[in-house]
Amino acid sequence: MKDGRAQVLVLHAGGTIGMVQGHEGFGPSDGFLATYLASMPELTRADMPEHTLSVLEPLLDSADMAPDDWVRIAGVIAARYAEFDGFVVVHGTDTMAYTASALSFLLPGLGKPVVLTGSQLSLTDPRSDGREHLVTSILLAGTTGLAEVCIYFAQRLLRGNRAQKVHNDRFAAFDSGNFPALAHAGTVIEVRHSLAIPPGTGLLQRVELPHRPEVAALRIFPGIRAGLIEKVIEAPLEGLVLETYGAGNAPGRDAAFLGALERATKRGVVVVNCSQCHGGRVRQGLYQTSSALARVGVISGHDMTPEAALTKLYCLLASGLDVRTVRAQMEQDLAGELTPLQR
Numbered sequence: 001m002k003d004g005r006a007q008v009l010v011l012h013a014g015g016t017i018g019m020v021q022g023h024e025g026f027g028p029s030d031g032f033l034a035t036y037l038a039s040m041p042e043l044t045r046a047d048m049p050e051h052t053l054s055v056l057e058p059l060l061d062s063a064d065m066a067p068d069d070w071v072r073i074a075g076v077i078a079a080r081y082a083e084f085d086g087f088v089v090v091h092g093t094d095t096m097a098y099t100a101s102a103l104s105f106l107l108p109g110l111g112k113p114v115v116l117t118g119s120q121l122s123l124t125d126p127r128s129d130g131r132e133h134l135v136t137s138i139l140l141a142g143t144t145g146l147a148e149v150c151i152y153f154a155q156r157l158l159r160g161n162r163a164q165k166v167h168n169d170r171f172a173a174f175d176s177g178n179f180p181a182l183a184h185a186g187t188v189i190e191v192r193h194s195l196a197i198p199p200g201t202g203l204l205q206r207v208e209l210p211h212r213p214e215v216a217a218l219r220i221f222p223g224i225r226a227g228l229i230e231k232v233i234e235a236p237l238e239g240l241v242l243e244t245y246g247a248g249n250a251p252g253r254d255a256a257f258l259g260a261l262e263r264a265t266k267r268g269v270v271v272v273n274c275s276q277c278h279g280g281r282v283r284q285g286l287y288q289t290s291s292a293l294a295r296v297g298v299i300s301g302h303d304m305t306p307e308a309a310l311t312k313l314y315c316l317l318a319s320g321l322d323v324r325t326v327r328a329q330m331e332q333d334l335a336g337e338l339t340p341l342q343r
C-alpha cells in the first residue's frame, strides 16, 4: 500500500493477449503490452490499484512453456512478494491451468492473491476480451486479499488448480467442474470468501527444486495396447497421470495392460488415476475396471484435474521426497486442489 493505493505487480509471461499477427500467425510482441497498458486511462484512476509491469523474457506462447517457466514465474513472485499486495500473471490460455496449478504448489504459505489472466482475442482486435480481464484482474489482485492462485476469465474468478481450458473460441474459455467460482464480476464484484483457502504464513520460501523429474500424462482410449504403456513408463519416468474413463475406469480384462502398469508401480513410478471427465470424481473400486487399477498400485486422483495432478506430481517429485511420501501426498489436499473422500 502506497499513499492508500494497493500495489499490484503485473508479470507478463506471454499469450494471445499481447500478441500481434505476423505471416505465420499470432506471436508475442515485445513492448506491445507496456504501450497498451500505458494508454489505458482506467488504470491510472485513484480508485484502482497502482500497477507495476515486469516482463518475463522471452515472452512465450504458453504452448512453449515448460516446468522451468513455472519455476521462473514463482521465483519472481517470491522475490518481490513483500513489495506488492497482489500479483497478476498475464499468460497464454493454452497452458494457463497448468501454470496456475503449478504456482499453487510452488508457493506454499501464500498470503496474497495471484491472478492469472489472458484473453481469447489479442488486444489488437477491437473485440478483445483482454482489456476487461486486465482491469478486473488488477482490481481483484489489489483488493480481495484472497490467499490463493486464481484464474480470472469471462467474469469469473476460478481457483487456479481447479480450472481447465474448456473452449477455444468462446469467451468463457475456462471452467471448474468440481469447485464453484471464487468470485463473479458482474456489475458488482461478489467474492465468496467462505470458499477461499485460509491465508498461509505469508512467508514464501525461495523457489528451488533440487531435481527435475520426468513425468507424463496418458489419455486412455479404446484399443490402447500394453506396448504403448511399456514405452511410456520406461526409465527415467517417475510419475504418470493416467487419464481414465468416467469414475476412473480403464481396460480391466487386458492382463498385459495391467501387467505393464504393475511393473511401473513396482519400479516406483507414481501412477495417478484422473478422470477424462471435466466434473465428478474417481472412485477406484466402484467398477471392476477400476478395482483392477487399484490392485496394480495405481492411486486415486480423486477429483483433481489432470492439470493439477501432473503439476503436483512434478513439484512433489522435484522437491526430492521419497515415493511413499509422494504417493501419500498425491491423495491429500495440499492447496485446495482435491476434495478428500468423505467416509
Ligand code: ASP
Pocket: 014, 015, 016, 017, 060, 061, 062, 063, 091, 092, 093, 094, 095, 118, 119, 120
Ligand atoms: N496459444 C496461445 C497461448 O496459449 C493461446 C492464448 O493465449 O489464448 O499462448
